Amino acid sequence: MTLAPNATDAPDSLPTTPPDSPNIPPANIDLAKQALRLATARAVSYQQAQSAAISDIYGDSDLNLTLNHTTNSIEIQRSNSTSAIPLIVADDGSGMAAISTYGKGRALAYGANVLNWMANQSRETQHLPLFTRAFNWVMTGKATGPLPATIKFATAGYDASTVSKFITLLGKAPESITCDLTAANNSCWQEADLLVFGSAVRNDPDLAILVRQYQASGKAIIYMHPNWGDSAGGRKVLQAVGMELGGYPGNYYAPLAGVSVGASRTATDSIQKADSMGALVSALILMDKDTPDPSINTNVGITNAISQLQDEMAWMQRRGIDILTNATTELHRLLINWADLYRPSIQYGTIFRSRDPAKFLRTYASDSWVAYNRGSTMVSPTGQGDYMPAAAQSIPVSAASETIEVTIAQSSGITAIGRGAIPGQPVYIEVVDDGGTSGLNLQTSYVRAYGNPLTDNEKEGYKRPREPQSFPIPLPDSGESVFVTPFGGPLFLNYSGATAGRSVTLKIRGAAKYAHFDFTKPQSDAEIADAIAALNRADFGWQTSKFVGGEIQQTIYYAKQAIGNTDPKKVIIDQVKGSLFDSNHIANGYNNMPLSNNVSTLCSQFSWDCTGPIHRAPGVQHFIGWIAQCGFLCSGNPSDGFAGIGGTGWGHAHELGHNTVQRVMTITFNGKGCVVECNNNVLASIQMMRQFKTLGIDTGHNTDHPGLYQRIVANRNSGMTGDAKVLDMQTNLWDMNKGQDPMRAVHFQLAFLFSKYRALESIPSMEATLDYFTLLTKGDRLVSKAWDANSKDKYAMGSFSNNTISNPDLLFVLSSKIIGKDLRAIFAMYGMSVSQTALDSVAALGLPVLPEEFYALALGKHNQVSNGQWLNLANQTPIYPY
Known part of the structure; x- marks a missing residue:
């Protein structure tokens, strides 16, 4: 059985990526419907396969499902719901264990060292029946399938004697193979039936690729995490099988409900909690209807399912994974493709939850399923609400590469580059000099409050894209990267491992100039004049400023209120920098x-x-003028508010x-x-x-x-x-x-x-x-x-x-x-x-x-x-x- 089919049912006439044309045609509603139905069919197939696997493991009604971990443990979360499935979900929804299938192989991971507990019968022995069935499943594809008389295994960062004890407990003969599973191009892994990894696994650069290869080739893979601490190598093992290790400090402070399954839980309950695809299938079916029940927009399960896929797409793109080519992301590609095809029909401010529930839900999903690390996307031609006016789509972008020096104020942070991304127009960026940084990423906007169409004032409608700012996309040390957003926005460099006072040099093409003032370095009169002209045109949605100790990002509307007809240099340098910050x-x-x-x-x-x-x-203190996280103005970094930043108010x-x-x-x-x-x-x-x-x-x-x-x-x-x-x-x-x-x-x-x-x-x-x-x-x-x-x-x-x-x-x-x-x-x-x-x-x-x-x-x-x-x-x- 496989949960990640390698082939697609997409008809030849249905594009899997949007056209590479700057003149994006109106949305083809029929084509969008085909794409949605294709994605729905694929999601249904995943759900059926996943339900079969979980039902098989939980199949024995006599299982003791009162399962405890310890707070000296960590969450096991999904990073890809098409390959990983929750196995044990704690009472508060935290992930205690998960399974995975890809290609011919299967994987099992626990956030506690349950294999050791069972092998030595040392604690929480109530896990043994379910754990045994999960072990059988990962080895054979069946929870009660016959195991081979001799099980050959190799370990990496895990105690081999513990594995031997458990295999012996099952009445089988263990055979440990000496093999460095983290070494690239090793061949000894082929001799083993089972590969067991622990948190001490060496963090080899190619570890995730190797583990993916092991699973695709049919190997059974187990990962056990022994405590609440982190593991860089463990993260790569889990990434390979579609999972993610929880964050620091693990479950150290978790309540009992976060590390246990209560006595009232039935097998049916646990199977339902493990269903990671059912809510998405329901959402996709409802999105295909023209007149669904208006309550769908308040159905937390439906909107959470859309967000779950958005989170997965963000997780992958933050790590440089190309969703459009990756072998495990077929469903994600189909959803991104549908979102592209539907997006041109969106007109923000005209869609209302109660009156247009299907349109509202489709817009919510289209806003959520976005890939930024690619060369093209489709946009709403009527603009992106108060985030970006339609006029921005006509702003010319640079045809030739510009060399831009970006000043770095601290060891890590986010700083404006001084160029903007136009909706639907690809930006090409190359790192010429990383300034000694250890990590560089590109993103649009640095905002923490951006509204929520589910809770915004119903009378104002769906006012703007759900999350118009992008997440950080990693920039490689060499070569040209491509970035595109359907929403546009000022470009920011997200950096770490830097030396304060140095600068990063970039080559950028396909970006636009807008009302940006950078007083961290000398600016020519021509540069200031260009920025002032852009401010007066108000065709780009944002204005940004940089100076020592502070940065500002505010909507063009607020910027014009704050600066008005005053010399921007006077407002920003004399009032904001010279008075407020100094x-x-x-x-x-x-x-x-x-x-x-x-x-x-x-x-x-x-x-x-x-x-x-x-x-x-x-x-650097960031101030954002757009939407406040709390009240009218809200502290923090960034500090945001429903007001422009002019410097003279208290x-x-x-x-x-x-x-x-x-x-x-x-x-x-x-x-x-x-x-x-x-x-x-x-x-x-x-x-x-x-x-x-x-x-x-x-x-x-x-x-x-x-x-x-x-x-x-x-x-x-x-x-x-x-x-x-x-x-x-x-x-x-x-x-x-x-x-x-x-x-x-x-x-x-x-x-x-x-x-x-x-x-x-x-x-x-x-x-x-x-x-x-x-x-x-x-x-x-x-x-x-x-x-x-x-x-x-x-x-x-x-x-x-x-x-x-x-x-x-x-x-x-x-x-x-x-x-x-x-x-x-x-x-x-x-x-x-x-x-x-x-x-x-x-x-x-x-x-x-x-x-x-x-x-x-x-x-x-x-x-x-x-x-x-x-x-x-x-x-x-x-x-x-x-």
């Missing part, structure tokens, strides 16, 4: 920003390393703050305090303050100094003293439910003290205010990463035995050191409790205790720091002057 990086003390005179002087005076690698700026500063905030911004007492949504806003307020001084733009983001002062007054009027007074202020100030704006003002009041006592300014400046934050965050990192018994004194941490220091203590000690005053009275005024160890550390510095004082700013003038006045609070409580 303000954050100055405040966080990253070494990509130059040291001010104040900071440089104090770093030398303190003997602090303020420029070393521990202060390196974080990886929203993106807020999200960037989420991604870079350091612990000295987080002040908590008894579970309350300045935490998430407050600590990051300290950084956002810094940007607003600096933006006003450098750009003259004041966009709010209140830091409530009057409100903070009101709490000080109320605390003084309470009549409390000592610790009770501190705790009263702590209760009334450090509580997000009572407002974060006064809390955030505390960090700025400390910064104003720095400007007065260290920078010797009578009225605080924005620059000196930021100097405080630069030194504070540098000190935070030094304590965290450069601590040892000989250096702690220079960070003023002399009384601490280690660097496990609370945030209030850290803020108190570092601030006292940086400002040059003992701040115990100031911290008590703000209700911040500090430990005796912290007090002793500061006392050892011999600094004068600073009396209580406050810098008053008018409501709404929080960003205009030089428009305030100092208030002396020592033994007095003056009226707030504003």
